[in-house]
Amino acid sequence: xxxxxxxxxxxxxxxxxxFTQLGDELKKHGRRVLLTYGMGSIKSTGLYxxxxxxxxxxxxxxxxxxGIEANPDIETVxxxxxxxxxxxxxxxxxxxxxxxxxxTKIIGAGAAYDGDAWDxxxxxxxxxxxxxxxxxxxxxxxxxxxxxxAVISNAATQEKRSISNPLMRPRASFLDPALTITVSPYQTxxxxxxxxxxxxxxxxHGPVDIEMLETVMEGFIRDVIRFGTQAIKNPSxxxxxxxxxxxxxxxxxxxxxxAKNPTWSIHAIEHELTAFYGIAHGHGLxxxxxxxxxxxxxxxxxxxxRQFACNVFGLxxxxxxxxxxxxxxxxxxxxxxxxxxxxxxxxxxxxxxxHFAQMAKNVSDRSKSGTxxxxxxxxxxxxxxxxxxx
Numbered sequence: 177x178x179x180x181x182x183x184x185x186x187x188x189x190x191x192x193x194x195f196t197q198l199g200d201e202l203k204k205h206g207r208r209v210l211l212t213y214g215m216g217s218i219k220s221t222g223l224y225x226x227x228x229x230x231x232x233x234x235x236x237x238x239x240x241x242x243g244i245e246a247n248p249d250i251e252t253v254x255x256x257x258x259x260x261x262x263x264x265x266x267x268x269x270x271x272x273x274x275x276x277x278x279x280t281k282i283i284g285a286g287a288a289y290d291g292d293a294w295d296x297x298x299x300x301x302x303x304x305x306x307x308x309x310x311x312x313x314x315x316x317x318x319x320x321x322x323x324x325x326a327v328i329s330n331a332a333t334q335e336k337r338s339i340s341n342p343l344m345r346p347r348a349s350f351l352d353p354a355l356t357i358t359v360s361p362y363q364t365x366x367x368x369x370x371x372x373x374x375x376x377x378x379x380x381h382g383p384v385d386i387e388m389l390e391t392v393m394e395g396f397i398r399d400v401i402r403f404g405t406q407a408i409k410n411p412s413x414x415x416x417x418x419x420x421x422x423x424x425x426x427x428x429x430x431x432x433x434x435a436k437n438p439t440w441s442i443h444a445i446e447h448e449l450t451a452f453y454g455i456a457h458g459h460g461l462x463x464x465x466x467x468x469x470x471x472x473x474x475x476x477x478x479x480x481x482r483q484f485a486c487n488v489f490g491l492x493x494x495x496x497x498x499x500x501x502x503x504x505x506x507x508x509x510x511x512x513x514x515x516x517x518x519x520x521x522x523x524x525x526x527x528x529x530x531h532f533a534q535m536a537k538n539v540s541d542r543s544k545s546g547t548x549x550x551x552x553x554x555x556x557x558x559x560x561x562x563x564x565x566x
Contacts, residue, residue, distance in 0.1 A: 177385065186346050191352060191353075193351060199233050199234030200234060202310055210267075212240075212241045212242075219416070245275065248275045248276070250294050251331070256280070257286040260287035264348050271470050273367075274317055288296035294330060298335075303341040303504050306383060311349040312355075313352075314359070322345070324343065324345040327339045337447070342490050352419055353417040356420075361411065364499065366456045368516060369458040369512060371420070371427050374565040377442060378485075381439065381550055401420040403416040442465060446469070448536075453525070462518050463518075463522060471561050480550075491501075535562065
């Protein structure tokens with residue numbers, strides 16, 4: 177019998193008018209606020225001033241940690257933790273995309289931990305407490321605004337690792353699709369690829385458990401393709417931005433997982449690309465996904481790929497599962513590389529095979545379960561997938 181527990185306590189304030197409740201929501205959790213953000217785009221768009229206005233109205237005390245990287249580094253997290261401890265921060269406000277939110281989650285957990293924050297990631301040290309986190313989302317991609325997952329890099333050791341704990345889940349998140357209109361076409365494309373990857377990690381894993389979720393996932397991907405196409409053609413298309421933002425949130429908050437326990441093989445392989453070369457995560461996923469699909473496709477799992485091709489791309493069902501599977505892969509590749517305009521190979525990004533053997537070994541060593549998803553992958557398999565991406 178299928179059995180699972182689903183609980184998601186994050187409050188979502190969706191739409192532009194909801195922003196006026198930010199100050200009151202922060203005040204529920206404390207008066208000393210640490211605002212975290214990236215390289216300053218929130219200032220050029222005017223969002224920074226809007227946030228400060230809410231904080232002033234609520235009569236809160238503000239501290240800031242700017243400069244969080246696109247692939248957030250543990251050293252920046254350490255600075256945030258030190259600031260929290262020094263200033264006795266009570267609540268964290270992350271304004272940005274997943275990079276800012278993920279770093280803020282580990283800052284929140286690290287502020288209540290006596291050791292080094294990297295231990296929380298690598299040693300899976302128990303997180304027993306986390307400062308309250310509120311988010312203002314500016315990019316539809318990772319779903320970090322409604323889950324307890326964080327991904328962090330260590331530039332010194334060339335590692336990118338993930339950590340998950342329900343205590344790191346944001347208490348409330350403000351989602352205004354209008355804030356994503358200024359996102360560049362490239363970052364929009366990377367975000368779209370990231371959303372699709374999150375759905376596919378669940379879709380291509382284990383046996384079907386709940387039919388309803390199959391329909392949801394296929395519908396999500398169809399809509400991401402539809403609205404992603406519209407957002408690239410017309411960045412100001414608010415309807416497209418709205419749908420992408422809401423799908424992104426639901427693609428990565430455990431809802432579509434059902435009773436499955438997906439092992440996220442594609443993400444484990446991509447994290448090495450980011451760790452070694454600093455490329456955009458979504459772009460790395462877009463390059464990897466079709467090659468992973470081609471590599472793991474066989475006669476046994478072809479019906480699953482056929483279902484994907486028929487239900488996502490509307491291909492007519494026929495007994496030749498392999499042919500339909502390959503057509504589905506071809507159409508997904510065309511979406512990533514022609515419609516979204518992402519470069520299609522690692523060679524195009526200036527990456528050669530120099531580190532592939534080490535990267536494959538790292539994935540195999542660190543992700544024993546993470547390479548045993550839809551089809552178990554050896555170190556040699558992983559290296560071959562990297563080579564297919566050149």
